[in-house]
Amino acid sequence: MLHVFDCRSKSEVSRKTLGTDGLDLKGFLRVVHQEFFIPLSETFVLVTTDRTVVDRDKFEELQDGITLWLLQHKDQPLSASIEEEIQFVPHFNTLVQSGANEYFVEGHKSLPCAFAELVDNALSATAKNTGIRTIEIRLQFNKADGKPSVTVLDNGCGMTSKQLNNWAVYRLSKFTRASSTIESENVEYVRPAPVPRSLNSDISFFGVGGKRAAFHIGDSVRMITKTAGSPDVHELVLSKEEFLRKEQNKEDVYKGTILNRKPGDSSHVTNDERFLRSLITEETGNKSFTAVVITGVCLEDIDYLKQHFLEWTRELAHIYHYYIHGIDGNKLNGERSVDRPNIDILVTLREKPPKCPRAINLREVDDDMQTLYINSAVSMFEFRATTSNGGTVEGILRYHPFLYDKETYPKDPYTAQEPVAEDDHENEPEGPNQARGKRDIFECFWNGRLVPYTTVSEFDWCTRPIKGASLPAECYSRFSGVLFTDDRFQVNASKLKFMDLELKLKNKDTIFTTFVNNQKTSKRSNIEKEFTQWLETCHENFDKQVKFIEYLGTITRTDM
């Protein structure tokens, strides 16, 4: 079928859709002659809309459904404008490439950030669980069980088949989607009420995370899910291979199949994915769940995940620190908060025996940066920032004192953030900012989870004053900080960066107030003054520096 526009006349354009079945150019021209009542004596040309003249060979190659123009000659100007219908469905690389370069920030930590997208989804899905919220990242790298796979499992609410269908639609977010096939049952998204540290478990926003993460980690993803209300398990596979196959066969690439089946039924599983069988066996114990099974993980990433197991699990523990430890974070000594969160994030790794399986509950990690900050701190200074448009940010500063012969400000063993400082210019002082060095003060959390590549350097009121500072410069380098915001501050679609957090906070209309035990201290508190007092107290009470005052005599230490 071809759409033919007769543009020979100056005054009007007529249009016909003509079949081409079984016709060569000669036959087709005969049809054209007839349909447009062209006298046999008249000459004309048929051109594509880019004015390529259709000759015998080109006619054979024309795609079905395109538009041709009938002209007096190849270069005849169009007298009237001609509309041409087109389709511009996004290429499937929209899904497949969506996470390709986006989780890299100079190559670091791209895998933990991709995993985080799937953990985000699992946290959202388990938000209303009454019992324990279990999230497992299961790495299956034992060839005996089939090809390597990375699975993220949760015992959350699961998805109906309609919701599973929605999951696959790129950029369909909670703000725009219908969750039910029955219109009156669609519920509008309701923003959760404010909670301390914005730990609202509502960590989805753009409708892209799951797909980006899956195709960043591998090249095929199988979703397996079940809701409590239904006896059926729903499965959907998206894979790069399948997309390519459909494209080659000129099929609709966005047509797919959800498999509905009863729990525990693994009759469809092929041998190279036999690890799925045990996964499916586990289904029968769970009212509702979701498993995101990713295969096609590249060897380099598998190696990284095996060899840097502690590094990337530590990074994940850092991202979800306050979800897994609660609002006070991971206090290693002393009071465990009674209302410790009921969130278990497990990471398990199976390799070829004799390598032992590994397992870690992220709560056990005790060397992520937040844990280090919390446990080397001797005092906290809490504050709140309110921006002119009503955004609220909770903030904490923590003091890390100088003890005897060294700063206790924790060092990040993995961050390459300040490579210059690494190679220590030996005896040269690092300048006034000795403890923190060039690091920014604040790490930033969005809806309770770390946004890893935004840090906020400082605020006016916690910077050493140019004149009249009563405290030594070093003190101003001995605190770390955390900022907690909800989604009124926007992050980019990969949740790696805030858009304008720092800018908004540094706006002159932003009001800072201090808090003690979550209580606002005074209506018009002067945060700079209170901060300086806090810092003075910290310095006086906690910094312990050995000072040599006077020469008394030489003592020989026999104990060394």
Add this chain to the structure above:
Amino acid sequence: MLHVFDCRSKSEVSRKTLGTDGLDLKGFLRVVHQEFFIPLSETFVLVTTDRTVVDRDKFEELQDGITLWLLQHKDQPLSASIEEEIQFVPHFNTLVQSGANEYFVEGHKSLPCAFAELVDNALSATAKNTGIRTIEIRLQFNKADGKPSVTVLDNGCGMTSKQLNNWAVYRLSKFTRASSTIESENVEYVRPAPVPRSLNSDISFFGVGGKRAAFHIGDSVRMITKTAGSPDVHELVLSKEEFLRKEQNKEDVYKGTILNRKPGDSSHVTNDERFLRSLITEETGNKSFTAVVITGVCLEDIDYLKQHFLEWTRELAHIYHYYIHGIDGNKLNGERSVDRPNIDILVTLREKPPKCPRAINLREVDDDMQTLYINSAVSMFEFRATTSNGGTVEGILRYHPFLYDKETYPKDPYTAQEPVAEDDHENEPEGPNQARGKRDIFECFWNGRLVPYTTVSEFDWCTRPIKGASLPAECYSRFSGVLFTDDRFQVNASKLKFMDLELKLKNKDTIFTTFVNNQKTSKRSNIEKEFTQWLETCHENFDKQVKFIEYLGTITRTDM
């Protein structure tokens, strides 16, 4: 039409597609009874695939084309698995939201980075021009000419209607697309041959830039384009409003219309876009061109573009520095390179009179950072890095000497990169890195254009050695640098960041060699040694520091 699966039997599932036209539930059930041969005495239920029982009300709300199951009772387990066909075409926000949060990096410079995507496309399109390559960013903010618009115009190759259609397909890149409707005329993408500074004008990669930029800047984009081979102009409009309208009417959102017309024909232009008329009048003078007309620009951005005109044009001049000035950059005094590039990038701004129209050729900008670096430098050190996988990076270091009473290392007036250094701890020394401060040494260019948010801090061989440094520490802070790569090093899809440039360059297998006048100096040059020699020479010859040697007497200056 509904797809009904009869799942009552344990052994087999049968499927029928049944019409619903004019039927209420009762009528439809009668059809079901008949079609599946159900005895009138037997009870059954119809459920959606999320097991919602279809009652009279729900039946009215069912979407066309969905799947229903026929079960003995609501909770009957599925005996066999049932496949369900779904569609998961990306939501139109894939286009409309694609640039939303992506060009922000803490709020700075998002508009120039979006403009840069359109300039990238114009540079690619004009690559093969024989005459002058003209690119114009035209800001039309005079209400008398219609609504505000931002237009990027070029006199490049233009697009055929097929290519214009391809333009609209998100993630369809030069690597994957067919450019012609006639298969044998499709040409595979050929990587351009290496050129100095990688100024290859081949600045497109992902198939997303134009769309992201357009919807970042406004909410509607009109492409107007013509190739040299064709007498026709092609127009295509994508707009958020139109997407929303189609969604509401349940039309195919990715169906659109290209308007083919003769040059100069503006009969379709509405009054609120009357500025298009003069644009269309200009068409007749040009063999081929493309205009990207963006409307729906928010007021805040219009204000920014007006009020910070010099700031953002300067940023653009920085991004394209080597395209507009050539491989040696913008040398203000002295020899103008003979083969100065033939690229004009103009920015014009029209506001409501009596405000005068403004116009600037980016070549006139003389305070972008590269210009400042180049003109304050007294000596250059050229090198090349070759990574183990064959990637090549050209590098330049430039020495900015200390002159009499101050460092000549240029300061960036706009970058908030190092806010701490801004508020100058007055008399406190900034540490050993005085001139450069905390800034990274290298700015990085990808296919000749700046990738604004990746800087490379330093390399081993240009860092002050821990032991045995013969030069004062300050000297190591007096050089700036540039790195030039081609697309063998990957950037993220917004071209704001490199993925792993620094990581790859710092790999121990990367080989650094020095170059003098573009000639490799020696086969096994020791870059550290040569660099140190260069630095020594620079320090000896160019640093001019006033030293007070001995007290001679007091002189009263009467001239002050």
